[in-house]
Amino acid sequence: MNAHDTQRTTSRRGGALMLIVAAVAAAALLATVNRFTAPRIADNIAAEQLRSLRAVLTPGSFDNAPHRDVITVHDPELLGSDESLPIYRARSGIQPVAAVLTVVAPNGYAGRIRLLVAVGIDGEVKGVRVAEHRETPGLGDRIEARKSGWILGFRGLRTEEPTTDAWTLDRDGGAFDRLTGATITSRAVLGAVRNAVLYFSAHRAEIFPATTESVPLNGAPPSRADNMNPSASNQDSMLAIPSSPHSIAKIHRHPPQDPA
Amino acid sequence: MSDTDSFAQILRRGLWHENPGLVQLLGLCPLLAVSNTLVNGLGLGLATILVICATNVLVSACRRWLHDDFRLPVFVLIIATFVTSVELLCRAFWFDLHLALGIFLPLIVTNCVILGRAEAFASRQRVSAALADGLAHGLGFAAVLIALGGLRELVGQGSLLAGAELLFGPVGRGWSLELVPQSGGLLLAALPPGAFIGLAVLIAARNALTRRRANAGRVTAAAADS
Numbered sequence: 418m419n420a421h422d423t424q425r426t427t428s429r430r431g432g433a434l435m436l437i438v439a440a441v442a443a444a445a446l447l448a449t450v451n452r453f454t455a456p457r458i459a460d461n462i463a464a465e466q467l468r469s470l471r472a473v474l475t476p477g478s479f480d481n482a483p484h485r486d487v488i489t490v491h492d493p494e495l496l497g498s499d500e501s502l503p504i505y506r507a508r509s510g511i512q513p514v515a516a517v518l519t520v521v522a523p524n525g526y527a528g529r530i531r532l533l534v535a536v537g538i539d540g541e542v543k544g545v546r547v548a549e550h551r552e553t554p555g556l557g558d559r560i561e562a563r564k565s566g567w568i569l570g571f572r573g574l575r576t577e578e579p580t581t582d583a584w585t586l587d588r589d590g591g592a593f594d595r596l597t598g599a600t601i602t603s604r605a606v607l608g609a610v611r612n613a614v615l616y617f618s619a620h621r622a623e624i625f626p627a628t629t630e631s632v633p634l635n636g637a638p639p640s641r642a643d644n645m646n647p648s649a650s651n652q653d654s655m656l657a658i659p660s661s662p663h664s665i666a667k668i669h670r671h672p673p674q675d676p677a
Numbered sequence: 678m679s680d681t682d683s684f685a686q687i688l689r690r691g692l693w694h695e696n697p698g699l700v701q702l703l704g705l706c707p708l709l710a711v712s713n714t715l716v717n718g719l720g721l722g723l724a725t726i727l728v729i730c731a732t733n734v735l736v737s738a739c740r741r742w743l744h745d746d747f748r749l750p751v752f753v754l755i756i757a758t759f760v761t762s763v764e765l766l767c768r769a770f771w772f773d774l775h776l777a778l779g780i781f782l783p784l785i786v787t788n789c790v791i792l793g794r795a796e797a798f799a800s801r802q803r804v805s806a807a808l809a810d811g812l813a814h815g816l817g818f819a820a821v822l823i824a825l826g827g828l829r830e831l832v833g834q835g836s837l838l839a840g841a842e843l844l845f846g847p848v849g850r851g852w853s854l855e856l857v858p859q860s861g862g863l864l865l866a867a868l869p870p871g872a873f874i875g876l877a878v879l880i881a882a883r884n885a886l887t888r889r890r891a892n893a894g895r896v897t898a899a900a901a902d903s
Binding site for chain 1: 769
């Protein structure tokens with residue numbers, strides 16, 4: 418074998434045939450690899466989804482498979498995106514525990530920031546993680562949990578707290594510490610998390626409809642509907658709140674599934 | 678290029694004399710885009726070595742049946758098939774690695790170094806030489822990626838090997854060096870302009886080294902004359 422075997426004996430027709438053969442072989446190979454890997458990839462994606470939901474939910478507080486208990490909602494104003502976004506529901510037995518909202522902060526320093534926000538049934542933030550962002554490396558990317566602990570500071574915040582304090586950046590006269598050098602990023606994330614909690618408070622009854630409960634509560638006094646500050650002890654009455662008629666959300670319900 | 682090329686010569690060409698990143702300036706799109714940290718550079722470097730070797734071997738093995746008018750589409754098909762297969766396999770079996778490399782893997786298709794080596798070398802040489810050439814150019818490209826990634830990470834963030842656990846698993850967690858803690862570093866290096874400036878610094882360093890070597894050679898030759 419030497420370098421002069423580069424002289425090709427193949428005819429033009431043979432070359433064209435070779436291209437066709439290569440295309441068919443490539444298609445066949447990719448189809449095989451795809452068929453062989455698709456189930457494993459689907460499993461991996463589901464496991465990864467569950468892992469990211471576990472990161473925002475309180476460990477041990479739920480026993481269902483929240484990544485399979487999904488509704489899709491649409492609210493560009495509070496959720497920050499024109500798309501329909503998923504809400505994952507965590508339950509313990511039949512009791513709703515928390516909802517994990519997917520929200521978008523449209524006003525990040527480098528565009529949209531996608532967040533997972535877990536809001537407990539009591540209206541308290543259980544955890545926040547960044548799912549996707551393009552913020553500046555070294556500055557804005559410290560919103561990632563693996564780069565700094567800043568994102569953990571949302572745990573325990575509630576909408577009932579004075580808006581001027583807990584939900585406002587220190588730079589804007591509030592009490593929430595901003596990331597140094599990333600004020601715009603911090604403000605965007607803070608605002609998006611706050612909107613997520615507001616959305617949850619306004620649509621709690623649609624996210625966790627009373628019909629999925631085993632105990633139907635009839636004739637709950639209407640005044641209860643205004644009670645948006647339920648504690649764990651009056652959960653049942655809270656779940657009976659009818660859907661608000663002026664709901665701006667379009668909710669597609671999927672039947673909740675039993676834990677796998 | 679003759680069949681008398683030794684493997685050492687092929688390696689030296691790929692790593693230094695014809696280095697894809699510093700001399701041929703090929704594959705700059707992925708090179709500049711993902712060289713913001715050392716670990717990112719290493720990840721893309723490894724994946725590139727894998728694809729360039731596999732492509733070179735296959736192209737060399739099929740070179741008899743290729744016609745000049747049709748060889749480029751065949752090369753592109755081979756490269757795209759390899760990259761897609763590697764990505765699918767990675768997603769199925771090394772999902773954590775895929776989460777770290779996810780964005781780099783499809784970028785390998787855009788790396789013209791691979792098409793260039795298939796065309797300029799593998800389609801004319803025997804399989805073993807093509808493999809050595811793929812290895813040499815892959816290593817040369819990876820070396821630039823690692824150097825540029827390390828430089829930008831060091832200057833931009835004051836750390837080295839941050840995020841090593843994404844590539845190497847939990848073991849890598851302890852490898853991260855926080856050399857200038859909490860400094861934030863020089864932001865410019867981490868941003869896209871830093872990639873161009875960093876690459877220019879590396880090219881200048883290589884040119885200076887080459888020139889000094891050439892001068893040293895001249896001096897030795899002159900000394901031998903006198």
